[in-house]
Amino acid sequence: MATQIEERPASELDSFRLEVREWLAENCPVELRNRPRGMDTSFWGGRNPVYPSEQHKLWFERMASRAWTVPTWPAEYGGGGLDAAQGRVLKQEMERIGAPDALSSLGIMMLGPALLKFGTEEQKLEHIPLIAQGKIRWAQGYSEPGAGSDLASLTTKGEDKGDHFLVNGQKIWTTYGHKADMIFTLVRTEPDAPKHLGISFLLIDMDQPGVNATPIRMISGNEHFAQTFFDDAVVSKANLVGEQGRGWDVAKYLLTFERSSMGQSLGGGAGSTMAEVAIDRLGREGLAREPGLRREVAETMMETWAMQIAGERMYDAGKAGVLSPFSPNVMKLLGTELAARRTRLAMSLGGFDELAVDGRDTYEWLQAPPNCVAGGSNEVQLNVLSKRALELPEHK
Ligand SMILES: Cc1cc2nc3c(=O)[nH]c(=O)nc-3n(C[C@H](O)[C@H](O)[C@H](O)COP(=O)(O)OP(=O)(O)OC[C@H]3O[C@@H](n4cnc5c(N)ncnc54)[C@H](O)[C@@H]3O)c2cc1C
Incomplete structure (x- = not known):
């Protein structure tokens, strides 16, 4: 269309x-x-x-x-x-x-796009301007130690106490959770309902008793993630987004924005082109002597341009309301895989010297595989595409 x-x-x-x-x-x-x-x-x-x-x-x-x-x-x-x-x-x-x-x-x-679709008028008036003005830093509280790819198995509890929920449980891999002010969180409010139907989407202030985010130190020394604990945290019902027990709808909608934006920003690349990187590392003549490498550089550049164009098309289709529901899965899958290949190539162009540099290329190279897992692993994107988009039979 x-x-x-x-x-x-x-x-x-x-x-x-x-x-x-x-x-x-x-x-x-x-x-x-x-x-x-x-x-x-x-x-x-x-x-x-x-x-x-x-x-x-x-x-x-x-x-x-x-x-x-x-x-x-x-x-x-x-x-x-x-x-x-x-x-x-x-x-x-x-x-x-x-x-x-x-x-x-x-x-x-x-969060913003999800609030614009599912939030009440009060929630939009309260939270959207604060997001726009950068007044509140948000974290995402989806994953749990026993619920990653199978997110709907989550067990963090949100007990209905009339005007509020009492939240208990643990989230993990909360990106910069220890630096965030508020967290949008999936909790189980109806333990007896089928698993996708008993989940609610809550906005939780992290600056309150019963919410504790402790950083996880990575092998690189970075503290990119936190584990977030809820211990009798009180969350007003005014902070429930969408219907109680129907948080899965909000969660899925939000994921489409996470995946599209990851695919677009990582796949489309930023800064120098691969040819500029190659010439910087090997010189024009050095690159000319390596036909195999030249082909790889050219292929990567063409794929990057294709992702940029696909990103623009997706933006237009989204604004025109004709976006395929599977575009975010495709963008996430292709964008993160391409970024992984591009960063590997950039590193190999620099050889050992590049490895020794504690710089941007090394950071991006090390970050590329985790990005293939974040936002729902690429294997999961392939499952979604094969099952729902291509309607292939399931392997028994
Ligand atoms: C950089 C980064 C940032 C993140 N930030 C956040 C955040 O801010 N908030 C948050 O809530 N979460 C965050 N996560 C967590 C992320 O969503 C999960 O890591 C992801 O969903 C995978 O879950 P898991 O780690 O439990 O792995 P698992 O689900 O245990 O999967 C382990 C491996 O098995 C594979 N696998 C699992 N099931 C299947 C299947 N059915 N078919 C084929 N393969 C399968 C997976 O692809 C993966 O390779 C982040 C993760 C990363 C890496």
């Missing part, structure tokens, strides 16, 4: 592009442009914000003043109110000058 979202006359869009280009030229600090991106160069917001640099603080404040942290979210909830075509122009213009995201946030990437 054809997607039609550019309803504005081209001339209006052209003048919008010009305005955006001028605004970005004036307001995006030059020092931030075309820089390698990573967790340490991003701003995550929160009650106790930590900015990666003074320039990033300025950049964030300027973008937030226009609500361009969430450019296409509705203005009545503190979003930028741009239509899909304008949103795309802003994205393209930011990419053109290599401007980084002003605010990185699971609130933007995952």
Whole structure:
């Protein structure tokens, strides 16, 4: 089906592009442009914000003043109110000058879209502006020690106490849970219901008695994850999103945003192209002497471009309401696999020297396999696609 979202006359869009280009030229600090991106160069917001640099603080404040942290979210909830075509122009213009995201946030990437669809009016008015302005840092409380791929087996309990739930249990692999202010969490509220129907989606303030997130130290020395414990945590029913016992619907919807955005950002790549990396490591003549390597570099670049185009198509289809329900699975699968291949190639181009460098390439290379697991492992994406999209018979 054809997607039609550019309803504005081209001339209006052209003048919008010009305005955006001028605004970005004036307001995006030059020092931030075309820089390698990573967790340490991003701003995550929160009650106790930590900015990666003074320039990033300025950049964030300027973008937030226009609500361009969430450019296409509705203005009545503190979003930028741009239509899909304008949103795309802003994205393209930011990419053109290599401007980084002003605010990185699971609130933007995952929770906001779910709240806009399933939240009550009060919940939208309370939480969406805080996400847009980076005032609250959110974490995701889905996985448990016994519930990862089989997420619906989760056992964290949410006992119905009339006006509130009493939450007890443990979550794991909570990305930066120990740095977050609030956590969107799946809990079992109807223990006797079929497993997908007894789950509720709760918004839980982490700054309260009975909620404890302790970091997990990785072999790299990083503390990327936490395990999150709930011990008689009190959660008002005002913080239940969607119907009680129907949190699985909210959870699944949210996952489509997590998966699409992972696939798009990782698969589409950022910064230098693979050819630039190869020339930097081997020199033009060195690369010319290696036809096999040249082919690999070219293939990786073409696949990266294809992912960028697929990402744009998915964005348009999403805005036009004609997105295939399986696009997020495909994007997540292909994007993370491609990122893994690209980072392996970048590392092998540098050889031993590259391994010795405690830098960006090493970080991305080490992060690529975990990204194939995060957001639902790639094996699980393949299962979903084979069973539901291709309707292949199950292996007995
Ligand atoms: C970088 C990263 C960030 C994460 N951040 C968060 C977060 O913020 N919040 C959160 O809640 N969770 C988070 N997770 C957890 C993530 O969602 C789970 O790791 C993932 O769903 C897999 O679950 P598991 O670790 O329990 O592995 P398991 O489910 O035990 O799977 C182990 C292996 O078996 C395979 N497998 C399992 N079942 C099947 C099957 N039916 N068919 C084929 N293969 C199968 C899997 O693919 C995997 O390779 C994160 C994980 C990573 C790696």
